[in-house]
Amino acid sequence: MNVLLIYAHPEPRSLNGSLRDFTIQRLRQAGHSVQVSDLYAMRWKAAIDADDSTDQDPDARFDPARDSKRAFDSGTQREDIAREQDKLRWADTVILQFPLWWFSMPAILKGWVDRVYAYGFAYGVGEHSDRHWGDRYGEGSLAGKRAMLVVTAGGWESHYGPRGINGPIDDVLFPIQHGVLYYPGFSVLPPFVVYRSSRTDEARFADLCDALGQRLDALETTAPIAYRRQNAGDYEIPALTLREHIAPERVGFAAHIE
Incomplete structure (x- = not known):
């Protein structure tokens, strides 16, 4: 299996750095091929702007969606963007590893998504009609891959x-798991979350590695989160709201899980 690890932490000697090293070693020992995008080490450019295409007219108004589509279609994307897209095509499974900062991913990782998920690559694909509203939420260019x-x-x-002050972790991560990953087609596995990360000694680290190792060993067999597919009949199109008879007792994020 080909595994792409997108890693976003600025300190290689951190807990995240140690878990990254463990992940790479465990996967390779199991016979998997691994590529790593270490965003801080790569000095990844996070901001999406007109410089992301090599043929941008300096006098033209910059439109992030339109210009990313033009650059993607014409092969004029910046090399760093095209290289990451090639990694995604290569990968069977993608792991996003990051510390939870202010209830989301670090800005550098969000910038990776903003720039690599070009129009025509990760969104804006497929037929749009009164019966099919694009290839997304379970379909799309990354369908068939796991994350x-x-x-x-x-x-x-x-x-x-469930009643914690920060909100349920599944709700906190929903925009990333359902939006960033499921939207372009990934089958999304349950997350591996480490709490109280600053309270990790050698004994706890060993336990974490044991638990993470079990998850890595089961990447190919773990059942993904059962998100509802957009075009499979559960949603009214083009309103994209759940049909009245689908989970009528549920609202919010939970309604979009079977």
Whole structure:
């Protein structure tokens, strides 16, 4: 299996750095091919702008969607963007690893998504009609691939529980798992979350590696989160709201899981 690890932490000697090293070693020992995009080490440019295409007219108004589509279609994307897209095409499974900062991913990782997910590559694909609203949410260019988050959080697990003050971890991660990953077609595996990350000694690190190792060993067999497919009949098109008879007792994020 080909595994792409997108890693976003500025300190290689951190807990995240140690977990990254463990992940690479475990996967390679199991016979998998691994590529790593270490965004801080790569000095990844996070901001999407007119410089992301090599043929941008300096006098033209910059339109992020339109210009990314033109650059993608014409082969005039910046080399760093095209290289990451090639990695995604190569990968069978993608792991996003990052610390949870202000209830989301670090800006450098969000910038990776903004720039690499070009119009025509990760969104804006497929037929748009009164019966099919684009290839997304379970379909799209990345369908058939798997993805998983490896996340560290400073708070206690109870802080992210069903009644925790930070909100349930599944809700906190929903925009990333359902939006960033499921939208372009990934089958999304349950996340691996480390709580109280700053309270990790050698004994706890060994336990974390054991648990993470079990998850990595099961990448090919773990059942993905059962998100509803957009074009499979559960949603009214083009309103894209759940049909009245589908989980009528549920609202919010939970309604979009079977």
